Each structure stands twice: as C-alpha cells, then as structure tokens.
Amino acid sequence: MNQKIKDILRPKIKELRDMIFMLRKNALTMSAVIVLILILILALLAPVIVPYPQDIADKTNLSEKFQAPSSAHLFGTDELGRDVFSRVLYGTRISLSTAVLAVALSLLIGVPLGAVAGTFGGAVDEVIMRITDIFLSFPPMLLAILLVSMLGPSLNNAILAIALAWWPWYTRIVRGQAISLKERKFIQAAETIGTPKWKIVTKHIIPNTISPVVVQASMDMGGVILTIASLSYLGLGAQAPSPEWGLMISTSRNYFPDIWWYSVFPGIAIFITVLAFNLLGDGVREILDPKTRKK
Amino acid sequence: MGKYIIKRLLNGLIVLLGVVTITFFITRVVPSDVAGKWAGERATEEQRQQAIVELGLDKPLATQYVNYLKDLLSGDLGRSLRTKELITKELASYFPATMELVLVGFLFAMFVGIPMGIYSAKKNGKMLDHATRFFSIGAVSLPTFWVAMVFQLLFYRILNWLPLGGRMSINASLLYEIPNVTGMLIIDCILTGSWELLGDAFVHIIMPGFTIALYPIGLVARMTRSALLEILNEDYITASKSYGIREGKVLWRYALKNSLGATATVVALSMGYSLTNTFLTETIFSWPGLGSYVSKSVTTLDYPAIMGIAIISAIFYVILNLLADIIIALDPRIRL
Numbered sequence: 013m014n015q016k017i018k019d020i021l022r023p024k025i026k027e028l029r030d031m032i033f034m035l036r037k038n039a040l041t042m043s044a045v046i047v048l049i050l051i052l053i054l055a056l057l058a059p060v061i062v063p064y065p066q067d068i069a070d071k072t073n074l075s076e077k078f079q080a081p082s083s084a085h086l087f088g089t090d091e092l093g094r095d096v097f098s099r100v101l102y103g104t105r106i107s108l109s110t111a112v113l114a115v116a117l118s119l120l121i122g123v124p125l126g127a128v129a130g131t132f133g134g135a136v137d138e139v140i141m142r143i144t145d146i147f148l149s150f151p152p153m154l155l156a157i158l159l160v161s162m163l164g165p166s167l168n169n170a171i172l173a174i175a176l177a178w179w180p181w182y183t184r185i186v187r188g189q190a191i192s193l194k195e196r197k198f199i200q201a202a203e204t205i206g207t208p209k210w211k212i213v214t215k216h217i218i219p220n221t222i223s224p225v226v227v228q229a230s231m232d233m234g235g236v237i238l239t240i241a242s243l244s245y246l247g248l249g250a251q252a253p254s255p256e257w258g259l260m261i262s263t264s265r266n267y268f269p270d271i272w273w274y275s276v277f278p279g280i281a282i283f284i285t286v287l288a289f290n291l292l293g294d295g296v297r298e299i300l301d302p303k304t305r306k307k
Numbered sequence: 308m309g310k311y312i313i314k315r316l317l318n319g320l321i322v323l324l325g326v327v328t329i330t331f332f333i334t335r336v337v338p339s340d341v342a343g344k345w346a347g348e349r350a351t352e353e354q355r356q357q358a359i360v361e362l363g364l365d366k367p368l369a370t371q372y373v374n375y376l377k378d379l380l381s382g383d384l385g386r387s388l389r390t391k392e393l394i395t396k397e398l399a400s401y402f403p404a405t406m407e408l409v410l411v412g413f414l415f416a417m418f419v420g421i422p423m424g425i426y427s428a429k430k431n432g433k434m435l436d437h438a439t440r441f442f443s444i445g446a447v448s449l450p451t452f453w454v455a456m457v458f459q460l461l462f463y464r465i466l467n468w469l470p471l472g473g474r475m476s477i478n479a480s481l482l483y484e485i486p487n488v489t490g491m492l493i494i495d496c497i498l499t500g501s502w503e504l505l506g507d508a509f510v511h512i513i514m515p516g517f518t519i520a521l522y523p524i525g526l527v528a529r530m531t532r533s534a535l536l537e538i539l540n541e542d543y544i545t546a547s548k549s550y551g552i553r554e555g556k557v558l559w560r561y562a563l564k565n566s567l568g569a570t571a572t573v574v575a576l577s578m579g580y581s582l583t584n585t586f587l588t589e590t591i592f593s594w595p596g597l598g599s600y601v602s603k604s605v606t607t608l609d610y611p612a613i614m615g616i617a618i619i620s621a622i623f624y625v626i627l628n629l630l631a632d633i634i635i636a637l638d639p640r641i642r643l
Contacts, residue, residue, distance in 0.1 A: 040437065040440070040441065142321075142325070143325070145322060145325070146322055146325030146326055146328075146329055147329070149322045149323075149325075149326060149621055149624055149625060149628075150326060150329075150617065150620075150621055150624075151579070151580065151582055151583050151620055151621075151624065153583035154582075154583060154613075154616065154617045154620050155617065157601070157605060157613060157617075158330065158333060158334075158610065158613050158614060158617050159333060159337065161604075161605060161608045161609075161610045161613050162333060162334060162337040162610055163337055164608070165608070234447075234448060235447075238448070238450055241450055242450065242451075242452065242583070242587060245450075245452050245587070246587075246590075246601075246602060246605050247605065247606060248605060258450070258452075261450070261452065261453055261456070265456070265591075268456060268459075268460075269456075269459060269460050269463070269464045272460055272464075275453070275456050275460075276456075276457065276460070278453075279450060279453030279454075279456070279457070282450045282453065283445075283448055283449055283450070283453075286447075286448040286449075286450075287444065287445060287448035289448075290444045290447060290448050291444055294440070294444055
C-alpha cells in the first residue's frame, strides 16, 4: 500500500520540483510566492499578532477617533477610534478564507459537471455545455449581484453567489481534460473490462484533472478576492462591524478625502494580495505554456 | 462570410434567450418575499395578496415565464420595486452616460495601450518588457472603486487639477443650456456647438474615463506587444528590412496593421468584462449612469431593476462578442 502511494506521488513530486525550479528563474513570480507565503502567515497568526485585538469588532473609543497614522496607530484610526492597522491585518484572514471557500464551492459544482460532460459526450455534453455557455455570457460580478440581492446581503450569500457565477470556467477546463483523457489507454482499458461510466468519472477522470484545475483555481484567487471586496463595497457582502477590506473602504467614503488613511490602507492590502496571486498565476501560465517552456 | 455572421448572430440570440431564462428562474427559485417588497414594508396581508395577483405570481411558473418573455419582446422589463417606474424607461435615461464613459475609456485604452505595446515590443527583453507585464497584471489587480478614490485624492485634493466628480460643474450647469440630443454630453455639445460646456464636460470625464481604461490599457499593451513580436519574426518582415525599407515604416506600415485585429478583439471583449468596473467607477465619481442606478437598486434590493441591468449587460456583452467575431472574420488570412 505504502509503495503504491509512493508510486503515485513520485511523478507528482517530480513535476512540482520542476515547477519550482522554473519558478525560481523568474524573479517576479518568485517574489510573488514569497509575498503570498507572508500573507498566509499573517492571516493564520492574525488573532495573535494584531496590536489591538478588541478593535476587530465594534468596540468604540471616540476620544481616539480619526487619528492620523502614528507609531501607536500605524494606519491611523477610524470613525469609532479603532486601529485601522489591526483591522486591515485581520481582514487578510477574512479575504483569504472567503476566497478559498468560494473557489472550493465552485470547484464542487464545476468539476463533476465538466467530467460528466466530457466523459459521456453526446446529448449530456450538449446540454451541460450550453448551460455553461449561458452562464459564461454573464459578467460574473453582475450575476453575483443579482443573486445576493435575491438571497439577502451577507458574506455567506456573497460566497455562494460567487460560486454560482464562477463554476462554468472549471466545467470548461475539466471537460477539455476529460475528452483528451478518454482517448488514453488506461481509460479505454477500464471501459473494456466493463467499468461503469460513473466509476470511470469518479475514479479515473476527476483524479487526473486535479493538477490543471488546481493551477486554474490558484490563478482565480485574485479575481475572487476582488469580487468579494467589490460586493462588500456595494453593501452586498460582509456586514459591519466586520473588518472586511471592501466594506472598510465603503464606510470610509463618508469621511473621504479628509480621513484618507481610512480608505487608502485597506485598498493597498487588497492590491498587494490580488497582485501576488495574479503574478503567481501569470508565472505558472508561462511555465505551462509549451511555447515558452522550450526556452 | 455572410453565412458565418448569420450563424454567430443566431448563436448570440440563443445565448440571450438562455440569459433571460436564467435570470427569470433565479428570481423565481431563490426564496425572497417579492410581493412583500412590492406592497411595501407596512403592507397588510391583504395588500400583500393583492400584490401577488398584480405581479402575476399566482399563475403557474410556465405561464409566468411565457408572460415574462412576451413582455421582454415588447421591451418591457417590469417595474422597479423602489420607484414603481418602468425599468426600461429608467435604464434608457441612465444608459447614455454609461455609454459615453465606456467609449471614452475605449479611446483611452487604444491611444495609450497601443503605443505602449509598440514601444515595449521594440525594446524586447529589456526592463521595459517586465514593466509592461507588471503594469498589465497590476491593473487587473486593482480594486476599481479604490483606484477611483486614490485618483480623487491625488488629482483633486492634492494637485487640484481635476474636479471631484459629476458630469459638469454646478456653475456650468447653471450658466449654459444643457443640450440633449443623444444623452451623451460630449457628443451633444459638439452637435449643438456648446463649446464652453464641452470643455467642462471633457475635464469631468478624464478621471472616470482613465479609471475604467486602466485594465484595458494593460491588456492592449500586452496584446500589441506579443502580436507584434510574433509578426516581427515573420519572413516578410525580414524581407522588407533586407530591402532596406526604414525600420519605422516596416513597423507601422507592415507589422502593426497585422496585429490590430487581435488587439481590437481583446479590447472589445475587455470592455464587456470591465462593464462592472464601469459601474463601480460611476458610484465614486457620482456619474449619472447605470452604475449609479445599480448602486441605488442594490441598497434597496430592487431585484427587477438589477435583473434589467443584468439583461442589458448581457446584450452588450453578446454584441461585443459578435463584433469581435466579425473583426476576426474580416482578416483575409483566416478561412472560415
């Protein structure tokens, strides 16, 4: 059993090692990876390292409201006298976890549909792909806005709405993978010995599409974080007193541009996080592109 | 060619039918007290029941769907829960301002992005290449609503070069008669010759226009660059160079022309994609377009209005896709 797992893992590890090797040659992508690791650590440790933990909720300290950035409050304070730095730092945790959830949910919808469409083909494929096409012709953000305004505004509903708007991308990728996998010997062998189709989908197709799907999902993280922030900015995502970045910027508009630090710092946090994910995604795409790979 | 376009058109129509079907079912399947919202917060149960009949919600789903499609075909998107006005009418009054902004953003994207792409293709492999790549990825990573605020901070508060927001200054709106031909202020000013107002309108559109162009600029620059690099390696370019044709002429006359198709396609598609960015930008600059309408509808959860905007956006998106397909088809190198 152990040997079997090793056999399965060995090529994957080699693949990963090759990828890391190529990533290291690209300084921009590599720095993105380092920034991402830092952000991840910050998100994990946020409750411990935040300087004013009680400011995460709606603790008010009006005597300290609207203080400009100083050594006591690196990013200044907001309308309730809360430390903006603490809130921005804690916001990392919210943005990362919601984005992971939203992407995971859309994978849960998109991957099985794509695998079924690709494997079964014919009418099943037609129906699934036409529905996918229709979803793709919506700007995902607008579909999400429509869904949240029906479901009622909350962070959970925003996550659900994003997942419902995002899955078609994964369906497309997995379907393409499934179609090419179908021609491979091991799948044909499974078919010949009479393995039922649904079992081929779950045991052979889905496990073999994981790598490209994970790559795509990590590339999408940036976009999903932006969408969540935008929904929260419109009042359709996180609700007060959550230190979600988009919501903070939305609240700060009432005091803009006088209290500029309240708006500027959460935005920088969004930018850095999304940029790091997008740079990584771009780097990975370049590595996987056969045109650039040869060099 | 003609056959191809007809096929694309039909395809677009099918997608649109799908879009309206999905919006319809979303609003019927997702639990939400529509009749209650229509009747108002303090409505009695009786008034609520009356609202259900008024909205046709007591009929079977299939009948509702058919009625909905019939209404759509006659251009009726229903009434807003907030203002009780016809949504089509409201959209029509907000649409021109958005269209104007999108067009200006498109022009900015082309006039800034293409030269940037050419320049970075000429200096291939240098730092500039990294800079273009960083710029285009950076532009996609920026939250639009925040960029708009940073621009305001910079160009209004600190430098005081540009106005904070709106379509024209209050002075101008009081002093001059505001022309209304197409609803797009800049075009209307040109048509009626209101030159003073034109200057004012132009100054007001720079910041929002540039905000929405930021993402397409990066994309255009990257597309132009990669298309040019590919073309510059072709034999016919080497041949024209070896004939002693000036490098500038080769680049502009022979190479660029062949790369524009791909760029135009990407721009068309990215404008569709950045439509939501346009909406967010409008809310910051108090631009009286669809975005302002969206944000008003969102705060009151006025879903029929949002549905209307979703459908309009999807139509816009399908049309842009169609245009992109046609641009590609116009390229004589592609056989369909």
